[in-house]
Amino acid sequence: MVKPMSLSTVPPVATPPERNVYTVSRLNREVRLLLENGMPVVWLEGELSNFSAPASGHWYFSLKDREAQVRCAMFRLRNMGVGFTPKAGQHVLVRGRVTMYEARGDYQLIADHMEEAGIGALKREFERLKAKLAAEGLFALERKRALPRFPRRIGVITSPTGAAIRDILHILARRFPPAAVIIYPTPVQGAAAAPAIINALSLANARAECDVLVLARGGGSIEDLWAFNDERLARAIYASALPVVSGVGHEIDFTIADFVADARAPTPSGAAELVVPDRNACLDVLSRTADRLVVAMRREMRMFTSRFEAAALRLKLMHPGARLLQQEQRLDDLEQRLAMGIRRELRALTARFDAAALRLTLTSPEARLAQQRRRLEDLGQRLMGAMRGTLQKDHRRLSEVDARLIRHSPERRVRDLCLAHESLHTRLHHAWSSCLARAEHRLTLAVRSLHAMSPLATLDRGFAIVTRAADGALVTDVASVEVGDEIDARVARGTVRARVTAKHNERG
Amino acid sequence: MASDPQEPDFEQALAELEKLVERLERGDLPLDEALKAFERGVALTRHCQTALKSAQQKVEILLRKSGGQPELQTFTGADTEGPNGER
Numbered sequence: 299m300v301k302p303m304s305l306s307t308v309p310p311v312a313t314p315p316e317r318n319v320y321t322v323s324r325l326n327r328e329v330r331l332l333l334e335n336g337m338p339v340v341w342l343e344g345e346l347s348n349f350s351a352p353a354s355g356h357w358y359f360s361l362k363d364r365e366a367q368v369r370c371a372m373f374r375l376r377n378m379g380v381g382f383t384p385k386a387g388q389h390v391l392v393r394g395r396v397t398m399y400e401a402r403g404d405y406q407l408i409a410d411h412m413e414e415a416g417i418g419a420l421k422r423e424f425e426r427l428k429a430k431l432a433a434e435g436l437f438a439l440e441r442k443r444a445l446p447r448f449p450r451r452i453g454v455i456t457s458p459t460g461a462a463i464r465d466i467l468h469i470l471a472r473r474f475p476p477a478a479v480i481i482y483p484t485p486v487q488g489a490a491a492a493p494a495i496i497n498a499l500s501l502a503n504a505r506a507e508c509d510v511l512v513l514a515r516g517g518g519s520i521e522d523l524w525a526f527n528d529e530r531l532a533r534a535i536y537a538s539a540l541p542v543v544s545g546v547g548h549e550i551d552f553t554i555a556d557f558v559a560d561a562r563a564p565t566p567s568g569a570a571e572l573v574v575p576d577r578n579a580c581l582d583v584l585s586r587t588a589d590r591l592v593v594a595m596r597r598e599m600r601m602f603t604s605r606f607e608a609a610a611l612r613l614k615l616m617h618p619g620a621r622l623l624q625q626e627q628r629l630d631d632l633e634q635r636l637a638m639g640i641r642r643e644l645r646a647l648t649a650r651f652d653a654a655a656l657r658l659t660l661t662s663p664e665a666r667l668a669q670q671r672r673r674l675e676d677l678g679q680r681l682m683g684a685m686r687g688t689l690q691k692d693h694r695r696l697s698e699v700d701a702r703l704i705r706h707s708p709e710r711r712v713r714d715l716c717l718a719h720e721s722l723h724t725r726l727h728h729a730w731s732s733c734l735a736r737a738e739h740r741l742t743l744a745v746r747s748l749h750a751m752s753p754l755a756t757l758d759r760g761f762a763i764v765t766r767a768a769d770g771a772l773v774t775d776v777a778s779v780e781v782g783d784e785i786d787a788r789v790a791r792g793t794v795r796a797r798v799t800a801k802h803n804e805r806g
Numbered sequence: 807m808a809s810d811p812q813e814p815d816f817e818q819a820l821a822e823l824e825k826l827v828e829r830l831e832r833g834d835l836p837l838d839e840a841l842k843a844f845e846r847g848v849a850l851t852r853h854c855q856t857a858l859k860s861a862q863q864k865v866e867i868l869l870r871k872s873g874g875q876p877e878l879q880t881f882t883g884a885d886t887e888g889p890n891g892e893r
Contacts, residue, residue: 448816458867458881467865476816476861481881482868501868501876577858580816584858587823588851594830595844602837737841744848 323400330398333405337396342368342407343415346388359384361392361407369406370394376410384412391415420520424527427554431529436536437557443541445561445573446509448580451478452573453508453540455498458483462516462566466545469567474574480508486515491525496534503539510573511540513555514566517547526553535559545569588748595741599734606730613723625708633700763788767795776801816854823850 320328344361351357355374360367370392372380384390394409414422431437452470456462458481470479482498485491495513502511513535515523525531526546535542535558544559545566556562563569757763764773767784779785779798787794826847829835835843865881 446817448820450815467863471863475863476857478864478866479881480866480868480878505868580858581855583820584823584851584854587820587827588848590827591830591844591847591851594827594833595840598830598833598835598837598840598844601833602840733837737837740841740845744845747852748848 322403326398326400326403329405330400333396333398339393339395340407341391341393343389343391344368346384346390347386349384349386357384361390369399369404370409371406372409372412377412380412382414389415416521420524420527424554427527427529427532428557431532431554431558436532442560445541445543447575448474449477449509449573451480451508453480453482453502453511454514455482455484455495455502455511456514456566457486460516462486462514462545465516465565465567466512466514466570469570470574473571473576474580475577477574486525487518487522488525492528492531495525496528496531499531499534499538499542506540508540511538511542512545512566512569512573513542513559514545514569515547516566523547523553526555528554531555532558543569543572545572585752592745592748595744599737599741603734610723610726613719613726629703632703757788757790762794776803816857819850819854823847823854826850 342361344363347360347362349359357372357377359370361370391413392409393411394407396405397408398405454463454466463481467479470477482502484494484498502508523546532554535555541560543561544556545563545568546553546555561572563572765771765786766773766779767786773779773785781798781801783798785796785798787796826843830840830843866878867881868876869879870876
């Protein structure tokens with residue numbers, strides 16, 4: 299609303315010369331000239347308020363800080379070059395000249411340049427870098443490395459003084475003390491922080507003495523944490539051979555380092571919890587594994603015993619005595635078949651004889667009958683004689699076979715085998731018994747040593763595990779129960795419920 | 807990474823233990839080997855339990871001694887606020 303200067307229409311009032319009376323217009327004009335000539339071009343940073351953009355296209359607004367404010371104007375031709383739409387509350391940096399709006403007597407800044415200042419610019423830069431690195435694949439899930447389940451050494455890249463390292467060491471000592479810690483000290487704030495952190499990262503990688511790295515810093519403002527939004531740092535984390543876990547303060551949502559790290563936590567403590575397992579969970583796993591060992595070994599012993607018994611039974615079945623019986627049976631069989639064969643032969647011969655005899659009787663004229671009967675009888679005698687001879691020969695053969703069979707009887711061999719078997723069987727039995735006894739002894743010792751490690755074993759020695767009946771919490775301190783509370787005391791073979799009737803504090 | 811008795815390799819110990827239990831549970835080992843596996847399992851369990859229960863946290867810091875190579879030194883403790891108020 300700067301308007302061309304208009305001359306006052308009121309003529310100066312005649313006054314005594316000693317009084318130099320100004321008109322309002324003149325005062326404002328002279329102050330304006332004073333301001334315009336006396337003030338250089340200024341850069342001014344402040345928070346936008348009372349922003350208005352009327353139809354003329356000009357912008358009118360105030361810039362303020364905590365204690366003061368100043369009116370500003372930015373004309374259309376100038377504000378067309380501003381790459382964002384100003385909003386109330388936004389921090390901006392403007393360049394302009396100081397002047398006076400004479401019509402109101404307000405002094406004001408005529409701005410010719412405006413940019414986002416402070417956090418606004420940082421946030422924009424953050425978004426730009428985030429989009430760029432995401433497009434390059436630095437945040438891709440598939441390239442994130444798995445963290446070791448049980449790190450032996452954990453590298454911590456942070457300031458050696460301050461809350462972050464204290465919190466991390468505290469959590470690591472509580473959860474998993476076997477993991478050693480190496481601190482790679484570095485500033486985590488200020489202009490030198492980003493290069494120093496990159497240096498620590500490459501040092502840790504070159505020394506390769508850790509399984510995992512934690513990059514941490516306590517909470518702070520966006521400016522405090524700015525080192526963790528550094529593009530070079532993001533690339534160094536990406537290039538790290540060791541997996542990196544970020545734990546950078548929680549006052550803003552993310553840093554670029556969080557996106558590129560293999561795992562992120564919102565605090566240094568959270569990062570410490572991510573890199574180690576819980577010791578008690580490990581002990582649980584171990585005792586479950588020990589139980590499985592004992593169960594499997596018991597079953598194994600049972601299985602070996604029953605396998606032995608089955609083997610002993612099979613051996614008994616293969617005893618030579620059993621084989622002898624089989625051979626005897628075979629001999630009987632052979633004899634029987636031989637006798638049957640001879641009997642069949644005899645029957646056939648007899649049949650032929652009877653048939654021949656019949657034919658003889660059928661061709662008998664009375665006269666020759668007697669003579670022929672004699673011949674017949676004679677033939678019959680000879681036939682019988684011959685037959686008898688044949689039969690005797692067959693009997694002899696049968697006897698010979700019999701004698702040969704008896705000579706070759708396996709009986710003696712069977713006796714030898716029997717003796718050898720008995721001795722083997724005895725030796726096997728001895729060997730198995732002593733082997734089993736040794737194994738059982740070793741099993742007992744091993745089970746006992748497992749048992750000795752169990753807290754329950756101490757119950758047998760008169761100790762008790764005391765828990766609060768209300769919530770099952772372990773009572774390790776007199777302060778954790780109150781008179782009147784119910785408690786459970788776990789002793790050998792059971793639990794006793796009791797009520798606290800008195801408390802005695804021990805001093806020491 | 808040096809194998810230091812102070813820093814037992816739980817990953818390896820648990821993996822071995824798991825394998826022993828599985829072999830034993832499969833039930834196809836000769837008796838003597840089964841017993842050996844069992845005893846090795848008990849020893850490993852005991853070793854890990856002892857290490858977990860008795861371990862003390864060991865903290866070192868890598869510091870550069872006036873111009874020389876950086877060296878690991880025992881870390882004595884984090885004081886509260888750093889000189890620059892770093893957290």
